[in-house]
Amino acid sequence: MQDPFECTPTDHQHCISSALARAESLCRQQQVRLTPMRRRVLELVWQHHRPVGAYALLEQLQQQGRAAPPTVYRALDFLQSQGLIHRLESLNAFIGCAQPHRPHQGQFLICQSCQSLAEITDDGIERAIDAGARTAGFTPSNQMVEIMGTCASCRQQGATDV
Amino acid sequence: MQDPFECTPTDHQHCISSALARAESLCRQQQVRLTPMRRRVLELVWQHHRPVGAYALLEQLQQQGRAAPPTVYRALDFLQSQGLIHRLESLNAFIGCAQPHRPHQGQFLICQSCQSLAEITDDGIERAIDAGARTAGFTPSNQMVEIMGTCASCRQQGATDV
DNA sequence: CTATGTAATGTTATAATGTAACACTACATG
DNA sequence: CATGTAGTGTTACATTATAACATTACATAG
Numbered sequence A, B: 001m002q003d004p005f006e007c008t009p010t011d012h013q014h015c016i017s018s019a020l021a022r023a024e025s026l027c028r029q030q031q032v033r034l035t036p037m038r039r040r041v042l043e044l045v046w047q048h049h050r051p052v053g054a055y056a057l058l059e060q061l062q063q064q065g066r067a068a069p070p071t072v073y074r075a076l077d078f079l080q081s082q083g084l085i086h087r088l089e090s091l092n093a094f095i096g097c098a099q100p101h102r103p104h105q106g107q108f109l110i111c112q113s114c115q116s117l118a119e120i121t122d123d124g125i126e127r128a129i130d131a132g133a134r135t136a137g138f139t140p141s142n143q144m145v146e147i148m149g150t151c152a153s154c155r156q157q158g159a160t161d162v
Numbered sequence C: 001c002t003a004t005g006t007a008a009t010g011t012t013a014t015a016a017t018g019t020a021a022c023a024c025t026a027c028a029t030g
Numbered sequence D: 001c002a003t004g005t006a007g008t009g010t011t012a013c014a015t016t017a018t019a020a021c022a023t024t025a026c027a028t029a030g
Helices: A009-030 A036-048 A054-062 A069-081 A123-135 A152-161 B009-030 B036-048 B054-062 B069-081 B123-135 B152-161
Strands: A085-088 A093-096 A107-111 A117-120 A139-150 B085-088 B093-096 B107-111 B117-120 B139-150
Touching: A009 A036, A036 A054, A036 A069, A036 A093, A054 A069, A069 A085, A069 A093, A085 A107, A107 B123, A117 B123, A123 A139, A123 B107, A123 B117, A123 B123, A123 B139, A139 A152, A139 B123, B009 B036, B036 B054, B036 B069, B036 B093, B054 B069, B069 B085, B069 B093, B085 B107, B123 B139, B139 B152
Parallel strands: A107 A139, B107 B139
Antiparallel strands: A085 A093, A107 A117, A139 B139, B085 B093, B107 B117
């Protein structure tokens, strides 16, 4: 398994371009339009490659012309509806989804030390949540799981010097 | 198991007063001060008995004198630090915790139909999350689990008339 | 009992996040 | 070309949260 927290600069260009390619293909399949604005916002999200707020994206858009909050939020809403990005509720931020092809909700590992984030898709977690909810007479439609802690590389460093 | 979504008016008075009594006792134990303001905010949170926003609480406080946002947020921070309330990230809202004596994080069942909320504490979920995170080389310290769906009573009604 | 320090609250202003409402433009289709 | 719908622009505002500093309450040492 590739460490989801690691990404060299070279990888990173690849991350971005392959994410955009996947998005193009997925939107064609779904017959929805990945307009220039939507594509641009998705590109910016992937450039960060960590949770990024709507207003940070807005500032970047404003460096190349005018833009206002609704424009960003609309693009983000669209991207989210297509599963191309996830929203992190505990951070009010967004991140690109690496597996937009198969619908999922994902669980998020948020490193409190380096602010990096990894997405996992763990059937065991999803099943446990589903079972727990149903035991309480509740019919779940959607799960949000955000896990705060320390990523592997921060833990190694932190073991001595933090 | 008592249905966490149900609470008659009579029960409700009992909910509030017993929550306050538990809070008093817990704060004495912890040697922290449940000041009148903090107590009042906790009481208001319990009066709602569903997720309530900081500004809704603020408005209520303002009906009995002046109050400003920092006052409410400080009280909420304190209550949260003592485990007396939980913050629901996906709703930007707060709710009283029914088991403040044993530290826990809880999982939240949010009914999208009636906006009620139930807290469960499911070891299976917590273990699955812990295991899933560790498999990814991540050391979790804290979990946020918010589950959207339909509560039992809404589902019964909704089966026919929604 | 007063002095002193810390915790808690008051107060003002502002930051950060998000949306409503309406105008305009682009684009597909009849 | 006419028309409708999706997408974007624009303005204004709503909602949520915090920074910074003043003041008050309260415990404890002297």
